[in-house]
Amino acid sequence: MTESELRDLLVELGASLFARGYSVGSAGNISVRLQDGYLMTPTNSSLGRLKADRISKLDLEWNHVGGDKPSKEVFMHRAVLTARPEAGAVVHLHSTYATAIGCLAGPEDTAPIPPLTPYFVMRVGRTLPVIRYYRPGDAAMENDIHEAAKEARAMLLANHGPVVSGKTLVDAVYAAEELEESARLALMLRGQPARELTPEQVDDLLRTFG
Ligand code: 13P
Numbered sequence: 001m002t003e004s005e006l007r008d009l010l011v012e013l014g015a016s017l018f019a020r021g022y023s024v025g026s027a028g029n030i031s032v033r034l035q036d037g038y039l040m041t042p043t044n045s046s047l048g049r050l051k052a053d054r055i056s057k058l059d060l061e062w063n064h065v066g067g068d069k070p071s072k073e074v075f076m077h078r079a080v081l082t083a084r085p086e087a088g089a090v091v092h093l094h095s096t097y098a099t100a101i102g103c104l105a106g107p108e109d110t111a112p113i114p115p116l117t118p119y120f121v122m123r124v125g126r127t128l129p130v131i132r133y134y135r136p137g138d139a140a141m142e143n144d145i146h147e148a149a150k151e152a153r154a155m156l157l158a159n160h161g162p163v164v165s166g167k168t169l170v171d172a173v174y175a176a177e178e179l180e181e182s183a184r185l186a187l188m189l190r191g192q193p194a195r196e197l198t199p200e201q202v203d204d205l206l207r208t209f210g
Pocket residue numbers: 026027028029041042043044045070071072073092094136137
C-alpha cells in the first residue's frame with residue numbers, strides 16, 4: 001500500500017475503533033511501518049477524528065519529520081516495531097476489558113487471559129505478558145516492552161492497557177479487537193468452570209494458522 005492509502009486506512013480504522021467504544025476521548029495511539037519511516041497518530045488526538053494529512057511522520061531514526069507532534073508513546077511503538085521486524089503496525093488502546101485484566105493480573109503473569117477461543121490464539125498468540133506499570137509516555141518502558149515483544153505479539157501494560165502488533169495495520173486492529181473481546185469473555189466467565197482449549201488444541205491452531 002502507498003503511504004497515502006495507509007493514511008486513509010488509519011483514519012478509517014481509527015474512526016471505526018472509536019465508534020465501537022474501543023477507545024474514548026484521546027486515548028490510544030497507532031503506528032504503521034513505512035519503507036522510509038513510520039506513521040503515528042498525533043499526541044492528544046482522538047482516534048475518532050484523525051486527519052490524514054496531520055498524522056505524524058517519523059523517519060527511520062524515529063525523528064519527527066512531518067504532520068502534528070507524535071504520540072507521547074513513541075517509545076512503546078518503537079520498542080515493538082524494532083523487536084518484531086515482521087510487524088507492520090502497532091495498536092495501543094485503553095479498551096475497558098483488557099485494561100481491567102491488566103489491573104487484576106500479577107506482574108509475573110504470561111497468560112492472564114486463558115485460551116478460551118480459537119481466534120484469541122490465532123490473532124493474539126500463546127502468551128500475553130504483563131508489563132509492570134509505567135507512567136504514560138515514560139521512556140523507561142521501552143526496554144521491558146522490547147524484550148517482551150521479541151516473544152509475544154501482544155502484551156498488557158499493568159493498569160494502563162493493551163499493546164498489540166500485527167503484520168499489517170488491519171491485522172493489528174483485528175488482533176486488538178480480538179484481545180478486547182477475549183478479555184471480556186474471560187471476565188464474564190471468571191469464577192465459573194470454563195472449558196479452556198487444551199495445549200494440543202492451541203498447538204494445532206498455531207501450526208495451522210501461524
Ligand atoms: P497520546 O495522546 O500522546 O497518543 O497518548 C494517549 C495514550 O493512550 C497514552 O497511553
